[in-house]
Amino acid sequence: MDELLGRQAPYSAEAERAILGAMLIDPACIADVVGSVRSGDFYIDGNRDIFETMYAMFGMGSRIDPVLVLDEMKSRGVWKETSAQYLKELMDVTPTAANVLQYCAVVRDRALLRALGTAAGEITDLVYQNGSTGRDGPELVRPQDVLELAEKRIYALRKQSASGGLMPMTQVLLDVLSQISQAAAGGGQLPGITTGLADLDAVLQGLSAGNLVVIASRPGMGKTSIALNIAAAAAKSTGKTVAIFSLEMSRQELVMRMLSSESHIDLESLNLGRLSADEWKRLNDAAGVLSTVDIRVDDNPTMTVAELASQCRRIDNLGLVVVDYLQLMQSAGSGNSWADESRTQAVADISRMMKITAKELGVPIICMSQLNRANEARKDKRPMLSDIRESGAIEQDADAVIGLHREGYYERECEDPNAAEAIILKNRHGRTGVVYLRWIPEYTTYVSDERRHDEDGY
Secondary structure: OOOOOOOOOOOOHHHHHHHHHHHHHOHHHHHHHHOOOOHHHOOOHHHHHHHHHHHHHHHOOOOOOHHHHHHHHHHHOOOOOOHHHHHHHHHHOOOOOOOHHHHHHHHHHHHHHHHHHHHHHHHHHHHHHOOOOOOOOOOOOOHHHHHHHHHHHHHHHHOOOOOOOOOOHHHHHHHHHHHHHHHHHOOOOOOOEOOOOHHHHHHHOOEOOOOEEEEEEOOOOOHHHHHHHHHHHHHHHHOOEEEEEEOOOOHHHHHHHHHHHHHOOOHHHHHHOOOOHHHHHHHHHHHHHHHOOOEEEEOOOOOEHHHHHHHHHOOOOEEEEEEEOHHHOEOOOOOOOOOOOOHHHHHHHHHHHHHHHHHHHOOOEEEEEEEOHHHHHOOOOOOOHHHEOOOOHHHHHOOEEEEEEEHHHHOOOOOOOOEEEEEEEEEOOOOOEEEEEEEEHHHOEEEEOHHHOOOOOO
């Protein structure tokens, strides 16, 4: 298309050749190069083939020199009669590898401009598609959908990451091996974000980037409270922004609960303002702690996943997203009601979009979910995956599902009404089982149950 319009796609043949030449004359720079550019950043096909060949050789730990590169190119079917001469020219025009990272920056910037042009073209096509008024013309596209596509594409470019596409196994291997090395260097530290509950972290291995974690329970069991506990712990431990989307409670109610948990002051006393001098001091200390972390709250009761994603894309240092709760969200196109669509299908769509959003943003998303009444009819009222309200798609999309259970919720005269269980119903990254917690109702908070810690090995 660019050629037809007399336009030239942005690229720098000189910079591409300089990168390849530097890799040939000084293999020591290859580690820096593969961490700075990708094969898709090369505009000239022949240059891309040579880069991919050396990339694969580097990933396999092979020595790299012109003769071995030529041999590998033959094996990969990208060798041409001019290949030997071209490699020699690459080395001749690159006297030193000292500036290779600057060359990489030039190639990467040109690739970004090309990607931006492609994204702009797609968006323009959708805009003008709505201009067709013929009977057999393309189906109209909602302006909100065009805006959502535009934001997604620009956000992907900002992250310097491709929106999909095939990636060579060698590149993925390098990323995974680097991840394992970092874990080893960390002395077995938690790979994900801490929940603030050590026993829960031990099972989940923390909250991993791109994961959708569902916390499910009956109303009043304390799922909002545990989510707020996790949000505060994540904000403190990472220094990153935690975004909370509350479709049920107001901002003020959520912050009141967080203050109660942080200060260890009875929530009822806070609401009534009946505080002793010591409690006022503890309250001020708690407010000081919470004011040092970056937690942002949106209490829009008609939130959609698209709106949530749009807000999160604008946060540069996002670490965690909390949604309370999933069944209250509006599906795309449903407006402020569930009319004209199946509620079950709508919740399934929301669940899938939530998982896609977690992967796109590269942060964990915690979603609260209601359980139906099925468990209340059973003798053992502990939640099961099938109890999740309105859609089995939630259990399918989630990377982890945690069911909260307190015997005291159903039987106040039980032996220990504040004993609680976080039942790991699904865990893609490890084992399932039970994590024992304690519910502290006056502070609306959950803590680890040290008395049960050794009994079950958590």
